[in-house]
């Protein structure tokens with residue numbers, strides 16, 4: 001493979017999220033989050049794991065930033081824990097909580113690492129869940145109050161802001177499947193939550209614009225590319241529906257001012273319809289500076305007589321899978337990038353998450369030769385580069401994740417890090433994938 005070189009100003013980053021790495025779940029005035037509540041509820045998380053300590057990043061952030069510097073990370077995507085800032089979700093803010101993020105942000109800047117801040121990565125203050133959570137439209141205004149404080153306190157030094165992480169996961173895993181916090185299982189609630197999260201995003205973008213800040217603001221949906229399992233008409237239609245439920249359900253409201261009609265009908269036919277003021281769509285469609293995409297895998301789709309579609313990756317033995325059971329399908333990233341370039345008016349795109357969980361082995365010398373993760377990274381970067389050559393405005397890549405961390409309902413059993421974290425003593429060890437990433441960054445390519 002001839003040397004692949006990315007554009008000279010391409011951003012090489014890595015990503016984490018507050019609940020997954022910080023720990024200090026009740027320290028310095030932090031309020032309870034819905035993930036504190038969920039992970040403290042017996043039976044919700046594998047092995048009874050929780051984020052009480054996590055990777056103790058709250059206390060070890062300087063050590064972690066030193067590791068980022070050793071690898072050469074140019075930008076660090078982290079999320080802010082809303083209940084650390086507003087323990088009750090609104091009202092009086094917690095100076096000590098804000099101080100942690102000031103210290104973290106300035107330590108990054110001191111080390112020449114660009115901060116990329118995600119305002120919401122799932123840890124809603126429990127007090128807001130107690131009044132309905134994201135299904136309560138008032139929470140969109142409390143989100144703007146929270147975002148506004150951070151814009152005011154950090155907006156002059158943080159160049160990249162992401163309003164919401166994976167609205168679809170929050171809405172459907174948290175409010176329809178019940179496998180994420182707050183553990184609700186109701187389709188209508190999930191649809192209301194999804195809408196309110198997009199509404200909160202649009203309102204926060206509006207607030208950001210009012211302040212004339214020097215940075216850029218976007219949103220980070222999760223996408224996966226859908227392929228029909230056969231060229232049968234019924235499978236092609238099923239694939240269209242699956243693409244609508246996940247991908248179009250985000251793209252249409254944010255970029256086309258409406259929800260996709262076929263999917264609205266799909267939900268209405270299942271007794272779930274939600275109403276909202278039509279002027280919401282203008283707010284949701286606020287102009288953003290970049291689209292941040294989280295891509296891990298793709299799905300092959302078949303017709304299903306009752307549900308309309310079924311995803312059949314579990315039956316596909318021809319693809320290697322990660323520890324999450326997700327097929328490794330790098331071309332899905334290329335196809336997604338070309339599609340988004342077309343559907344989203346050639347907007348600047350950042351890959352805000354891409355990575356893989358594997359069952360890493362530590363050798364007798366304490367080294368971790370995680371070849372599968374190294375191959376995953378290389379293969380996806382090759383596809384990303386192909387998309388750039390096709391004219392896609394891809395501006396950066398944030399690897400998920402900097403370190404092994406709390407993988408939601410799977411607890412600490414699934415490891416995505418390029419840095420290993422010993423669960424006994426929290427010792428950090430850079431894996432061979434971390435050294436590979438160091439070389440990729442140094443060479444600005446493969």
Ligand SMILES: OC[C@H]1NNC[C@@H](O)[C@@H]1O
Nearest residue numbers: 017166294353400407416
């Ligand atoms: O499953 C891997 C990642 N996916 N996107 C959201 C993150 O919080 C997850 O750890």
